[in-house]
Amino acid sequence: MTQSGNPSQPANVNEYNASHIQVLDAREGIxxxxGMYIGSTSERGLNQMVxxxxxxxxxxxxxxHADTIDVTITTDGGxxxxxxxxxxxxxxxxxTGMSAVERELTELSFRSKSHSGYGVCGGISGLGLCVVNALSSRLTVEVHRDGHRWTQEYQKGTPTTALTRHEESSGHGTAIAFQxxxxxxxxxxxxxxxxxxxxQELAFLNGGLAISLTDERPERPVRYHHSDGLRAYVxxxxxYPPSLVHSPAIAFASENQDETISVQVAMQxxxxSTGGLHSFANSTRTHEGGAHEQGFRTALTDIVNDYARRQRQIAAGDADITAEAIYEGLTAVISVKLARPVFEGATRTKLSNPEADAYIQGVVRKHLTDWLDHHPxxxxxxxxxxxNTST
Structure with missing residues (x-):
């Protein structure tokens, strides 16, 4: 390829070297x-902050370690x-010379089982506090721990005070207020x-957890506490009780030995209505389904056909009952919690962990077969x- 101009002069190209690479800290990047962290800057992203x-x-x-969460929309819009x-x-x-509180509120790092101290964590990424802090004009954290009350204040993700120890306190917990x-x-x-x-959905998914929401603007308090968990959700x-084929809902739960995966199921x-399958991974709604839904569907279809044949409700030579007929009128909620969830797609609402498929298949086969045998x-x-729905 021939270039015009004086061949003795270097080509006029844009230089690209280390000086052109800009490294942003977590706060600046967020x-x-x-939108990369909370989805959007619209009302949807605003609610995601909460x-x-x-x-x-x-x-x-x-x-x-906690059984109560209180959420308040304050009069100033925080x-x-x-x-x-x-x-x-x-x-x-x-x-680092930093308090652990400040690291949680300023460092962008994915939490894992070893990092967080939790066997499984809710949500998708575990980036929440740092992101919320960076996107808030003002944030205050108050901690009751180690016999005292502690506070620290931030503006747009940057600390404006040191973590300060106050009066003695016998309480325990964390309160985060942000604007x-x-x-x-x-x-x-x-x-x-x-x-x-x-x-309310989170209260259903986490039986025994009481969650309150108070709106100080028009003063509308609500409180959700469902000790019956997913059965209450179903x-x-x-x-409409007259429409129920059976009552109460079938419900069971299981957790593996090393506590890296657990599952709860309720179904009726x-x-x-035509019913519907509602699935969650680490309390996040998986609208696109994934491995946990696949495991449930596979096991349920096999179990229903096996039971119907054993009870001679379908003849040996008859075709299997179709999945479509089995799911007609079925309302089911599946909640799986994993130490390391893997999500697919841009919306991150499809679970792809293969172990979830295998584990849930085994749990459903065992518990649902047992329930059918004991409730003839x-x-x-x-x-x-x-x-009747298949005819």
Missing amino acids: RRRP FEVVTYAVDEHLAG VRVADNGRGLPVEVEKT PDTGIFETTRYSFATLSQRL AHLNP WNTY DEAAAIIRHIL
């Missing part, structure tokens, strides 16, 4: 591209999330309905309902 903080409190519940867990660690780490940055978000008005729906989704057939009248009604 503030420049907030869910990111709540996720940390839910993790304390999963670890057995949000406060408080839990009665252990409280964020306050000790200073020798390698979303109006220079980043398109709106700073939270949707009470959206927050309420998601917090009852909420199937609100009804004649009123309800089991017969379920098979009749399924056969």
Whole structure:
């Protein structure tokens, strides 16, 4: 290829060297591209800020250290999330000279089982506190731990005070209050309905956890506490008792020996609606399904056909009952918690862990077969309902 001009002069090209590479710290990177971390800067992203903080409190519940989360939309448009867990660690780490609280609020690092102290963690990435701090014009953290009350304040992700020890306290837990940055978000008005729906969902998915939401703007408090967990969730989704094929819902749970995966399932057939399968991974809704749904579907289809043949409700020479007939009128909730979830797709709502498929298949085969064998009248009604829908 021939270049025009004086051949003795170097080509006029843009130089590219180390001086052109710009390295952003966590705060700057998040503030420049907030959509990468919370999805958008619209109302959806604003609400996601709350869910990111709540996720940390839910993790304390999963670890057995918290049973209450209080969320408040304050009159100034901010949000406060408080839990009665252990409280964020306050000790200073020798390698960085920073308190553990400050590291959680300023460092962008994925949490793992060894890093966080949790067997499984809620949410998708575990980046929440750092992201929320960076996208807030003001954030205050209050910790009750190690016999004292501790506080620290931030502006746009940067600490404006040191972690300060205050009066003695016998309490325990963490409270984070933040004000979303109006220079980043398109709106700073939270949707009470959206927050309420998601917090109720979290209460269903984490039986025994009480979650309250208080809106100080019009003073609308709600409180969700479902000791019956997913069975209560299915009852909420199937609100018409006369339409139920059986009651109560079938429910079971299991966890593997090394505590890296656990599953909860609740399911119930009804004649009123077409039903639906609702699946979650680490309390995050998996709208695109994935390995856990596949394991459930495979096991359920096999079990129903096996039971119907054993009970002679279908003849040996008849074709298998189709999956479509089995799922007609079935409302089911599957909640799996994993130490290291792997999600697919841009929306990260499809679970791809192969171990989830195999583990859930085994759990469903064992527990559902046992339930059908011990509830023959309800089991017969379920098979009749399924056969009626297939004709």
